[in-house]
Amino acid sequence: MDLATFESLLDDEGQVLLGHIAERSGSESDLALGTRLRRDHPAELVAAAMSQHALRRRATAKFGEDAARMYFTPDALEQSTRSPVAAHRAARLVELGGTRVIDLGCGIGGDLIALARAGLAVRGIEQDPVRARIARANLAALDLDGTVEVGDATTTTLEPDEVAFVDPARRDGTGRTFRLDALVPSWDFVTGLLRGRAVAKVMPGIAHDAVPPGVQAEWVSDGGDLVEACLWGAGFGPGPARRATMLPSGATKVDRGTVAATGPVLSHLVEPDDAVIRAGLVAELADDLGGHLLDPHIAWVTTDSPEAEPYGRAFRVEAELPFREKQLRTALRERDIGTLTVKKRGVDIVPERLIARLKLTGSRSATVVLTRVAGEGRAFLVERCR
Numbered sequence: 550m551d552l553a554t555f556e557s558l559l560d561d562e563g564q565v566l567l568g569h570i571a572e573r574s575g576s577e578s579d580l581a582l583g584t585r586l587r588r589d590h591p592a593e594l595v596a597a598a599m600s601q602h603a604l605r606r607r608a609t610a611k612f613g614e615d616a617a618r619m620y621f622t623p624d625a626l627e628q629s630t631r632s633p634v635a636a637h638r639a640a641r642l643v644e645l646g647g648t649r650v651i652d653l654g655c656g657i658g659g660d661l662i663a664l665a666r667a668g669l670a671v672r673g674i675e676q677d678p679v680r681a682r683i684a685r686a687n688l689a690a691l692d693l694d695g696t697v698e699v700g701d702a703t704t705t706t707l708e709p710d711e712v713a714f715v716d717p718a719r720r721d722g723t724g725r726t727f728r729l730d731a732l733v734p735s736w737d738f739v740t741g742l743l744r745g746r747a748v749a750k751v752m753p754g755i756a757h758d759a760v761p762p763g764v765q766a767e768w769v770s771d772g773g774d775l776v777e778a779c780l781w782g783a784g785f786g787p788g789p790a791r792r793a794t795m796l797p798s799g800a801t802k803v804d805r806g807t808v809a810a811t812g813p814v815l816s817h818l819v820e821p822d823d824a825v826i827r828a829g830l831v832a833e834l835a836d837d838l839g840g841h842l843l844d845p846h847i848a849w850v851t852t853d854s855p856e857a858e859p860y861g862r863a864f865r866v867e868a869e870l871p872f873r874e875k876q877l878r879t880a881l882r883e884r885d886i887g888t889l890t891v892k893k894r895g896v897d898i899v900p901e902r903l904i905a906r907l908k909l910t911g912s913r914s915a916t917v918v919l920t921r922v923a924g925e926g927r928a929f930l931v932e933r934c935r
Contacts, residue, residue, distance in 0.1 A: 550622065552679050554597050558620070559686060566590060566598040571617070574602060612659070618690040620683045625657040628718065630750065633796050634771055635663035638779055642712060642748065643667050645785050651711045653702035653742075654734065658684030660714060661695055671695035674705050703734050713747040715739055729759060739780075746784035753778045753827055757791070767792040768824040775823035793828035798859040807832040810841040811923065812851070814866060818843075818918060818931055819850040820892065821861040834860050843922045847895040855934040864931035870917065872926040877917075878907050884930075885911035893919040896926055 557563050566586065573582055579599065586595045604626055608616035611631045621629075630638075642650065642664070650664050655673030657680055664671045665688065675681035675697060684697045698705075707713055717732035717739060729736040732751075739749050740761050753768055753775045760766045763783030768791075769776055781788075789803035802825060809832035819838060821831050826848045835841050837860075840852025850861065857863040870880045881889065887909050891900035896919050918929045 550597050550600070550679065552682060554593050555620070555679060555682055555686075557591075557594050558597050558601065562590065563594060563598060566594065567601060570598055570602045571605075615662070615691060619657075619687045620690070621657055622680065622683065625680055625683070628656060628716070629659040630663075630716070631771055631776060632659070632663060634769055634776055635660050636666070637769065637794065637796055637799065638748065638750075639663040639667035639669065643669065645781075647712045647746070649708065649711045650714055651705070651707055653705060653713055653715045654717070655684050655697060656680050656716070658687040658695075658697065660716065661688060661697070662691060662693060664714070665693040665695050672711070673697040674700045674702050676701055703738055713742045713745075714749075715742060715747070716750040719752055729755070743780055743782040744784070745782055747782040749780040749782075751778050751780060753823075757829060760790075763787075765790060765792065766828070767794055768828040769794045769796065770822050770824035771796040773822065775827060778827070791828045791830065793822065793824040793830050793860075795822050795824055795859045800859045802828070802830050802833055802837075802860060804828070804830060805833055807836050809845050810835065811843065811845055812841040814843065814869070814922060814927075814929070815840060815851045816853045816866055817851065817855050817857075817934070818864045818866060818929065819852060819857040819861045820864070821848055821850060822859070825860055843920060843927075844895060844924065847921055849894060849918070849920055857934075863934040864916065864918065865934055867930045867932055870928040870930050872919070872928045874903070874906065877928055878909075881907065881909055881915070881917075882911065884915065885913045886915045887911035888914035890914070890916040891919060892916065895921040 583595055583599055601620060604621040605616045608621055608626055611629055612619060613632060647669060649670040652661050652673045655661050655675050658673060661671045661673050661684060673684050675684060678699050681697050681699045688695045717734050743749060743761055743764050755778050765781040765788050767779045769779060791804040793802045821834050825831060825834055831848045835850040838850060838852040838854055840850050843849045843851055855863045871877050889904050889909055891903060893900055898919055916931050918931050
């Protein structure tokens with residue numbers, strides 16, 4: 550979609566088309582609807598309106614009810630932050646004393662929306678004129694204040710009281726990239742910002758030793774999905790080096806330098822949230838739950854308490870089963886197990902292949918944890934605590 554077509558979409562004819570498509574969606578096929586509309590409207594405008602309607606439906610997962618009034622491009626929607634995550638980041642920025650934010654590479658304005666709603670004065674910089682226009686339209690559609698300029702994020706002058714936010718693109722010519730040296734803007738540019746009051750959204754797989762000195766790293770999960778790592782610049786002052794935040798609860802666990810303790814299997818196993826694991830805070834979780842690890846290198850916590858939410862999922866240990874496959878098959882068949890879920894960590898097993906080889910035919914379902922305890926392979930029949 551070019552800029553002229555998007556401007557037409559914002560005009561009266563385009564708005565009527567969007568409303569009509571939303572009203573008729575599901576009542577007639579997209580093919581029939583598009584064919585009928587092209588009789589009275591330019592083909593390019595109909596295609597743009599149909600595309601926007603489809604994108605709005607997809608965007609509901611990230612933006613909720615706001616999606617029905619917003620505008621998107623497919624690639625910008627893919628990179629956009631989920632609104633609960635953006636809202637959490639904006640709220641934390643307010644807590645840290647931020648008042649004005651410049652979004653360097655704001656895309657279609659998803660983060661600008663959250664920042665503006667948190668009461669921050671926002672300014673967006675976007676090199677793509679179409680995305681910049683969409684960002685302005687999205688702010689206006691949601692009755693939010695803010696400005697968006699077409700420009701190069703790397704040469705923009707920051708005002709003294711502006712906090713910089715940057716969400717570097719993580720895609721190259723071959724698809725999604727997991728390399729810091731492939732980010733756009735560059736990792737050098739991002740780390741330069743992080744020496745001051747700046748916030749950077751990066752891939753959740755970032756290594757701990759890649760985080761610059763003095764920068765706080767926060768891993769965020771939403772509904773159990775690990776979605777990002779957020780780096781908080783050294784200019785915000787000292788604080789825990791690593792943090793895990795679980796949404797929608799907002800529960801947080803921070804690095805306390807806890808030394809991992811190990812011990813025998815207790816009445817419950819806890820599978821930590823991925824944010825806790827990536828932040829390296831499994832030892833802190835075990836300590837808070839009055840438990841310990843099964844193995845110093847494996848992210849399973851054992852405790853006598855079933856109260857692990859929202860930091861992890863607790864399972865009651867029903868029995869220990871043989872770890873060897875033949876004996877495991879016999880034990881499961883004796884329990885009339887037919888549907889099996891296998892959770893494995895720290896052992897060289899492919900769950901799907903193991904389940905196929907077991908050839909279970911019973912009437913009951915079960916979950917088995919395969920892991921190591923003090924370096925030895927062990928198997929446990931467990932039941933999820935609700």
